Amino acid sequence: MAHTPHFDLSDPAFDVTSDVVHAARDQQWYVETNWGWAVLRYAEANAILKDRRFRQGNARWPEQNGIHSGMFSDWWAEVLLSIEGDDHARIRRLLMPAFRNKAIAAMRPRFQALADELIDGFVERGEVEFVSEFAEPYASRIICVLLGLPEEDWPQVAHWADDLGRSFGISVAADLPRIEAALDGLHRHLDAVVTDRQATPRDDLVTTLLQAQETDGTLTRHELGVALVFLAFAGMETTRNQLGLALQTLLSHPDQWRLLGERPDLGGQAVEEIMRVNPTVTWITREAVEDVDLHGLHIPAGGIVQVLSHAAGTDPAAMPDPGFDITAVRPPHLGFGSGVHHCLGHFVARTDMAVALPLLARRMPDARADGPGEWLPVSGNTGPVRYPIRFTPGPRSGG
Amino acid sequence: MKVKVDFDRCQSNGLCEAIAPATFELDDDDYLQILDDEVTEQNREAIERAVASCPTSAISIVED
Numbered sequence A: 001m002a003h004t005p006h007f008d009l010s011d012p013a014f015d016v017t018s019d020v021v022h023a024a025r026d027q028q029w030y031v032e033t034n035w036g037w038a039v040l041r042y043a044e045a046n047a048i049l050k051d052r053r054f055r056q057g058n059a060r061w062p063e064q065n066g067i068h069s070g071m072f073s074d075w076w077a078e079v080l081l082s083i084e085g086d087d088h089a090r091i092r093r094l095l096m097p098a099f100r101n102k103a104i105a106a107m108r109p110r111f112q113a114l115a116d117e118l119i120d121g122f123v124e125r126g127e128v129e130f131v132s133e134f135a136e137p138y139a140s141r142i143i144c145v146l147l148g149l150p151e152e153d154w155p156q157v158a159h160w161a162d163d164l165g166r167s168f169g170i171s172v173a174a175d176l177p178r179i180e181a182a183l184d185g186l187h188r189h190l191d192a193v194v195t196d197r198q199a200t201p202r203d204d205l206v207t208t209l210l211q212a213q214e215t216d217g218t219l220t221r222h223e224l225g226v227a228l229v230f231l232a233f234a235g236m237e238t239t240r241n242q243l244g245l246a247l248q249t250l251l252s253h254p255d256q257w258r259l260l261g262e263r264p265d266l267g268g269q270a271v272e273e274i275m276r277v278n279p280t281v282t283w284i285t286r287e288a289v290e291d292v293d294l295h296g297l298h299i300p301a302g303g304i305v306q307v308l309s310h311a312a313g314t315d316p317a318a319m320p321d322p323g324f325d326i327t328a329v330r331p332p333h334l335g336f337g338s339g340v341h342h343c344l345g346h347f348v349a350r351t352d353m354a355v356a357l358p359l360l361a362r363r364m365p366d367a368r369a370d371g372p373g374e375w376l377p378v379s380g381n382t383g384p385v386r387y388p389i390r391f392t393p394g395p396r397s398g399g
Numbered sequence B: 001m002k003v004k005v006d007f008d009r010c011q012s013n014g015l016c017e018a019i020a021p022a023t024f025e026l027d028d029d030d031y032l033q034i035l036d037d038e039v040t041e042q043n044r045e046a047i048e049r050a051v052a053s054c055p056t057s058a059i060s061i062v063e064d
């Protein structure tokens, strides 16, 4: 009898991009784990993310970690990711205008100026600690701009978002006091912005949401507070980590790095290709709301399914030529999830990374890792903690 | 061949608009409008990509 593997997704040594995962994918479309079933192939992964017989599977996360009450579990129960049906559709619809492609495309010059400013800050040294000197301030300042916070608040916002991110770590119960302090800090900070915009409206996200609240009364002040804190949580760490992973992939393909520096128009496609092979959100979770039978697998109501985004993105059945190539056009990757919970901020993330990566490639043309750095386990939400890089400085603008 | 959108599924996230702007457009109230429902040699590739990229599988290509 063939041996059926069993994965322990929370083992720090387990790597979702390793050969055992690829070998398991050759055998079957799914595998059992300590955390439900993991889906390994593109077709099934894509279908399950969109399947309405499943809900987003992170809603019961606090409860599964023994946290049944308190500030964190109350907040988590109300965030966009946890709610379903009419409430979810209503709040998403209200937030949507701020995240439309056109609204975000208008921010491109701002993203570019920010990237240039950050690069100017270290480029002469010929070395950089990429996370603290670029990825984190870039991601955090963009969140500040979106939420209408003063940009100089970014270190505090980054710190809070980071502490909140611990809610997805293995030691969430032990980290609870820090998590709740961060939640409280972000709440108060953003509440002050709401109060300010009530008195002095601006052309920004918070003002737009306040107006929606007044004109059709569909968003309560409480819901607004929950949503704003969640945006800081959902947008900061993800973008920071994905930028670090982008460099990791590009620096191991120097020809592609060079090409990107010469052809900034490839920035958008490069982001897609990077997220296909090296996504920061390595499992996207679903929970069955009814009994589901899928290609020989019975998933009872309440059953948890993890879509492994890297395994799906490198599935040879869907990507006949799976090598890394920023000029290739592929089936859509699943790094932003899919279905009704598909990432609300994907245009922000796609645009800011598409702007930053070619600028980095131009100004650090021969960039290479300077030592091993420090990395999160390659499971859950992954990425670098510290990523020192060395390079010969390149020119600021072309020509 | 024509483009069809199931508006009960559409979430107005505008991915299709970003991929095939000659066919799809979000109006000022964030409702999706089909500018031109004809699938032609020229726009087929973009429309097929929009179909594949729509997170809620709201778009289909149907026979006339």
Ligand code: HEM
Pocket: A049, A056, A080, A081, A082, A092, A146, A230, A231, A232, A234, A235, A236, A238, A239, A242, A280, A281, A284, A285, A335, A336, A337, A338, A339, A340, A341, A342, A343, A344, A345, A346, A348, A349
């Ligand atoms: C590279 C950066 C990012 C990645 C990899 C990422 C990834 C994801 C993923 C995987 C989901 C869950 C989708 C699902 O379950 O199908 C999600 C949801 C979400 N993301 Fe992002 N995200 C990023 C950036 C952002 C940004 C910048 C924002 C906003 C400022 C944002 C806001 C959200 C929100 C609000 C949700 C919940 C949507 C819902 O439940 O309806 N994300 N994201």
Ligand code: SF4
Pocket: B005, B009, B010, B011, B012, B013, B014, B015, B016, B017, B024, B032, B053, B054, B055, B056, B057, B058, B059
């Ligand atoms: S991509 Fe799909 S959900 Fe989004 S606007 Fe187009 S049809 Fe609607």
